[in-house]
Amino acid sequence: MRGSLSPRIRGVLAVAATGMIAALATGRPELAVLAAPFLIFAGAGLFLAGEPRVVADIELERARLLEGEAVAATARLSNEAGRAVNVELVPAHPGQLVLEPSGALGVLVPAKGETAIRFSLRPARWGAYSVGPLVIRVRDPLGLVIWEGTLGRRLNLRVFPREERLRELVAPSRTRPFLGNHVARSRGEGIEFADVRPFQVGDRVRRVNWRATARRGALQVNDRHPEHSSDVVLLLDTFAEARDAASGTLDSAVRAAAALARAHLARRDRVGVVDFGGTLHWLEPAFGTNQLYRIIDALLASDVAFSYAWRDAVSLPRRVLPPGALILAITPLLDERSIALVTDLARRGCDLTVVEVSPFDHVRPGPSASDALAYRLWHLERDALRARLRALGIAVAVWDPDLTLGPALEEVNAFRRSARHAAFA
Amino acid sequence: MLAVAALMILVGLVALVVTDAGSASELAWLGAGTAAALLAAGMAAGSPGPVHAAVLLLGAIFLARHDLRLLLAPLYGAGLLQLEALATRTIELRGVALIAPEAIWSRTAATLLVAAVGACVAAAAALVVTVGPGRSVALTAAGAIAAVGAFAAIARFARGRYRRSE
Numbered sequence: 212m213r214g215s216l217s218p219r220i221r222g223v224l225a226v227a228a229t230g231m232i233a234a235l236a237t238g239r240p241e242l243a244v245l246a247a248p249f250l251i252f253a254g255a256g257l258f259l260a261g262e263p264r265v266v267a268d269i270e271l272e273r274a275r276l277l278e279g280e281a282v283a284a285t286a287r288l289s290n291e292a293g294r295a296v297n298v299e300l301v302p303a304h305p306g307q308l309v310l311e312p313s314g315a316l317g318v319l320v321p322a323k324g325e326t327a328i329r330f331s332l333r334p335a336r337w338g339a340y341s342v343g344p345l346v347i348r349v350r351d352p353l354g355l356v357i358w359e360g361t362l363g364r365r366l367n368l369r370v371f372p373r374e375e376r377l378r379e380l381v382a383p384s385r386t387r388p389f390l391g392n393h394v395a396r397s398r399g400e401g402i403e404f405a406d407v408r409p410f411q412v413g414d415r416v417r418r419v420n421w422r423a424t425a426r427r428g429a430l431q432v433n434d435r436h437p438e439h440s441s442d443v444v445l446l447l448d449t450f451a452e453a454r455d456a457a458s459g460t461l462d463s464a465v466r467a468a469a470a471l472a473r474a475h476l477a478r479r480d481r482v483g484v485v486d487f488g489g490t491l492h493w494l495e496p497a498f499g500t501n502q503l504y505r506i507i508d509a510l511l512a513s514d515v516a517f518s519y520a521w522r523d524a525v526s527l528p529r530r531v532l533p534p535g536a537l538i539l540a541i542t543p544l545l546d547e548r549s550i551a552l553v554t555d556l557a558r559r560g561c562d563l564t565v566v567e568v569s570p571f572d573h574v575r576p577g578p579s580a581s582d583a584l585a586y587r588l589w590h591l592e593r594d595a596l597r598a599r600l601r602a603l604g605i606a607v608a609v610w611d612p613d614l615t616l617g618p619a620l621e622e623v624n625a626f627r628r629s630a631r632h633a634a635f636a
Numbered sequence: 637m638l639a640v641a642a643l644m645i646l647v648g649l650v651a652l653v654v655t656d657a658g659s660a661s662e663l664a665w666l667g668a669g670t671a672a673a674l675l676a677a678g679m680a681a682g683s684p685g686p687v688h689a690a691v692l693l694l695g696a697i698f699l700a701r702h703d704l705r706l707l708l709a710p711l712y713g714a715g716l717l718q719l720e721a722l723a724t725r726t727i728e729l730r731g732v733a734l735i736a737p738e739a740i741w742s743r744t745a746a747t748l749l750v751a752a753v754g755a756c757v758a759a760a761a762a763l764v765v766t767v768g769p770g771r772s773v774a775l776t777a778a779g780a781i782a783a784v785g786a787f788a789a790i791a792r793f794a795r796g797r798y799r800r801s802e
Contacts, residue, residue, distance in 0.1 A: 239699065240762065246713070255753070
């Protein structure tokens with residue numbers, strides 16, 4: 212720990228010196244007598260101050276928590292010196308990790324004893340945080356010398372995006388021939404009724420539709436749609452974000468990606484993630500709970516990294532985008548490169564859906580009339596961009612992060628249904 | 637609570653002066669009012685400068701008292717020190733969200749102890765002045781050298797061991 216003089220010592224010595232000088236100048240001994248306690252106080256404070264022997268450690272109740280939750284922490288302080296010390300625990304993570312109660316925490320650690328301070332930490336948003344080492348401030352018994360240092364170990368705290376339950380998901384155009392929850396367009400063994408057709412050699416007797424057979428006078432069988440799984444790739448745009456003091460579009464995008472990954476994995480789909488931005492990261496599609504944790508860990512590491520690098524669909528490895536996969540691009544559509552990627556994927560015939568994280572909550576128009584005009588023009592430009600993407604056959608839904616994701620997905624499904632019907636017509 | 641205690645000490649010190657200020661009582665009241673304002677401003681703004689200015693002003697108005705000045709000076713000085721300690725502790729605790737009561741009491745008790753020792757030393761000095769010979773150049777020089785020596789010793793010790801905090 213590093214010791215330093217507190218600002219108070221200057222004042223105490225100034226008072227003592229002024230009293231002494233005034234006493235000598237005016238010949239009034241009372242002034243010297245008034246100043247004497249201050250001089251003795253300064254001397255005693257400095258001579259008595261010794262380096263504290265404090266050992267500190269921190270423990271967290273949990274290492275993982277959901278966004279919005281608080282985690283209880285305990286700081287254990289032990290004093291190896293022969294006299295009690297005043298210790299202040301100073302918050303070391305302002306901003307993202309909010310200390311409750313906010314501000315420093317003061318405690319007296321007895322001689323050769325131990326004291327525990329309990330407090331809670333509330334992360335401002337999802338992410339991977341490191342808690343500790345603790346910043347400790349110890350004052351000497353008279354408060355003239357301050358010792359400061361960092362003690363204890365570093366702990367990792369992972370904050371997962373808050374969970375959003377989705378009742379409806381984007382239905383994929385193509386499915387994989389593995390058991391899942393999506394009703395496939397193909398025909399085979401399943402529950403969902405598809406059609407009635409004449410009996411063929413090899414059809415099971417249990418599939419015979421006796422009523423249709425009686426009406427048509429020949430054996431008729433029921434065709435069914437099988438329940439298949441699909442490949443889903445979540446494309447997270449980290450080229451740019453709109454951000455204000457409280458939150459940004461990336462925060463919401465990660466929440467949406469986590470909710471979509473959780474919901475699709477629960478429906479036995481293979482889910483992968485591509486963090487498409489200044490730095491490129493990906494996770495190949497896979498099944499199961501382990502994949503969910505891998506995806507969330509990958510999402511927690513996502514951040515907007517400034518870069519001039521131009522990336523397109525060729526930058527992505529082939530195995531990351533399996534043929535027929537449903538690509539869900541979660542993007543604020545703020546960067547030309549992400550717009551170009553979306554367009555490129557659509558032109559390549561990918562089954563693409565864009566969930567546009569609305570940036571309007573984070574951008575306010577300026578005070579002047581020209582600012583308001585520019586803001587309106589920006590709105591119109593974004594409407595035009597959306598129309599251009601829809602003309603390419605891309606389902607684009609605007610998602611207001613203050614609302615649930617469900618209506619946006621429903622909007623996407625409606626667009627995809629109408630586009631399919633238009634194609635058949 | 638510490639701020640209230642500091643203000644109560646200020647009231648006690650002012651009462652000690654104005655009860656025997658005679659014709660200078662108006663000046664004493666003016667000084668006391670200014671000191672109270674400075675003290676409150678320092679504690680509110682979190683700056684120790686106005687607090688020390690208030691202490692100097694309270695020390696100056698002590699000269700307005702007519703009788704028993706030398707006898708009461710040690711007690712008054714100890715009171716000034718306690719006032720300064722409470723006010724600066726209030727400033728220190730501004731950024732502290734939670735503090736154990738024993739952490740406050742231990743510091744207050746230590747300051748009280750040192751103030752008592754300081755008062756005793758000051759009383760001894762007052763006794764020496766009272767019973768000693770009258771004012772002379774030699775005695776004044778000896779006192780000045782003793783005071784400068786004490787300051788030099790403190791400054792040298794502090795500079796050698798600690799860095800000034802910013």
